Amino acid sequence: MNARGDLPPRLHRIEVEGGSAFEVDSGEDTLLRGALRAGLAFPYECSVGGCGSCRFELLDGEVRTLWADAPGLSARDRARGRRLACQSQPLGDCRIRVRVDAAAPSVGMVPRRMQGMLASRRDLTPDMAEFAFRVPPGAGFLPGQYAVLHLPGVVGVRAYSMSNLAGEEGTWRFIVRRVPDGRGSTTLFDRTGVGSCVELDGPYGHAHLRPGDRDVVCVAGGSGLGPMLSVARGVLAEGGARRVHFFLGLRTQHDLGARDEIATLVGPRLQATTVLSAPLPGLPWDGPAGFVHAALAALPGGVSDACDYYFAGPPPMVEALQDLLVIQARVPHGQIHFDRFV
Ligand SMILES: Cc1cc2nc3c(=O)[nH]c(=O)nc-3n(C[C@H](O)[C@H](O)[C@H](O)COP(=O)(O)OP(=O)(O)OC[C@H]3O[C@@H](n4cnc5c(N)ncnc54)[C@H](O)[C@@H]3O)c2cc1C
Ligand code: FES
Incomplete structure (x- = not known):
């Protein structure tokens, strides 16, 4: 506040x-959300401090850092004065250096903040549930995108991917896994009752369904099921000829309730394979066991550039798939779309 008692201006100009x-x-x-709301193709991936894609250099001005220890910055980045746009709030006008890709395709929908009312919760497995939020009419997203949730009492925001298609009477559905001692997910499970309002901000994310003729391979690790269901539903809703090969990786037989979410989509245009990474010896299981990416070898014709690939889940699964698709099978980058749940 200045001597006259005026509040400091909050709208700051950022010059790239x-x-x-x-x-x-x-x-x-x-800074990242401001750039995206302005329609700028600012580089980003997770938008929550985990990936480092939104790194920039501050040339002039001052910013407040929201999460000083965010893993998206290495010690080398910090030594070079780099910052994360998703963790920086400008304190005045600024000038920055960042590589904005003018040729990047515009997603066409700018993210917006809105109040979402939790309309229902449905348990899928002992530690996974679907949370359905009512949002203002007209709020749209593309299959595979995510929103960030501001959960009461939780420092920072949490990213969760929509599992349905936009236009479902203003409902955004999320499949969330409870992380033991996780502050965001336990707040959602234990302290967010039906009827509660939560601030949602979105849509975000580049791993959204693209139009095309090639068959689509979806690989979901755990709660990666959410965005992959949305992508699969998007393909089926097109009504064209392309088919979906859906691979779902779960841990044990106790997680198999999640498989029912895909069962309703299985038909002439979608086939599904469930893989358990740690099947329990005492319980029945005659399906494949091991890592879900290894099951892709069962694709008709093997892993090749005949398909487009979408995947979401834990970073080790994403890295294994990148290795398989890019290095071993030489699938072009434009046919590979993923979100790492950092
Ligand atoms: C693009 C994307 C999509 C995702 N989609 C899903 C989904 O559909 N379903 C699902 O179950 N999970 C999803 N996740 C993972 C989810 O966002 C959370 O990381 C997970 O629920 C664990 O959160 P937690 O708060 O329970 O655990 P915590 O351990 O409490 O928090 C983990 C996450 O919170 C953030 N964080 C932690 N500390 C701070 C801090 N001080 N300041 C700011 N941020 C902080 C970081 O992002 C960190 O990874 C997604 C992640 C990403 C990046
Ligand atoms: S987009 Fe900022 S760290 Fe991932």
Whole structure:
């Protein structure tokens, strides 16, 4: 506040070296969210501090860092003065250096903040549930995208992917796994009752369904099921000829309730394989066991550039699939779309 008692201005102009500029409401937004709301193709992936894709250099001005220890920055990045746009709030006008890809395809939908009311919760497994939020009419997203949730009493935001298709009477569904001692997921499971309101912000994410003719392979690890269901539903809703090969990786027989979510989609255009990584010896299981990426060898014709690949789940699964698709099978980058649940 200044001597006259005026509140400091919150709308700050961010100039990107070599071209574009945008404004950020620092009371509401990080630098990344301001850029995306302005329609700028600012580089990002997770938007929650885990991946490092949104690194930038501050040339002029001042920013507040929200999460100083965010794993998206290495010690080398910090030594070089790099920052994360998803963890930086401008304190005034700034000038920054970042490689904004002018040729990047625009997703066409800018993220917006809204109040979501928890309309229902449905348990799928002992530690996974579907949370359905009612959002304002017209709020859209593409199959495979995610939203960030501001959960009461939780520091930072949490990213969760929509499992349905947009337009379902203003409902955004999320399949969430309870992480033991996880602050965000336990708040959702234990302290967010039906009828509670939560701030949702979205849509975000590049791993959304693209139009095309090639068959689609979806690989879901655990709660990666959510966005992969959305992608599969998107393909089936197109009504074209392309088919979906759906691979779901779970741990034990206790998780098999999640498989029922795909069962309703299985038909002439979708076939599904469930793989257990640690089947329990005392319980029946005659399906494949091991890592879910290894099951892709069962694809008709093997792993090849005949398909487009979508995957979501824990980082080790994502890395194994990148290795398999990019290095071993030489599938072009444009046919591979994924979200790492960092
Ligand atoms: C793109 C994307 C999509 C995802 N989709 C899903 C989904 O559909 N279903 C699902 O179950 N999970 C999903 N996740 C994982 C989810 O966002 C959470 O990481 C997970 O639920 C664990 O959160 P937690 O709060 O329970 O655990 P915690 O251990 O309490 O928190 C883990 C996460 O919180 C954030 N965080 C931690 N500390 C701070 C801090 N001080 N400041 C700011 N941020 C902090 C980080 O992102 C960290 O990875 C997704 C993740 C990403 C990146
Ligand atoms: S987008 Fe900022 S760290 Fe992932």
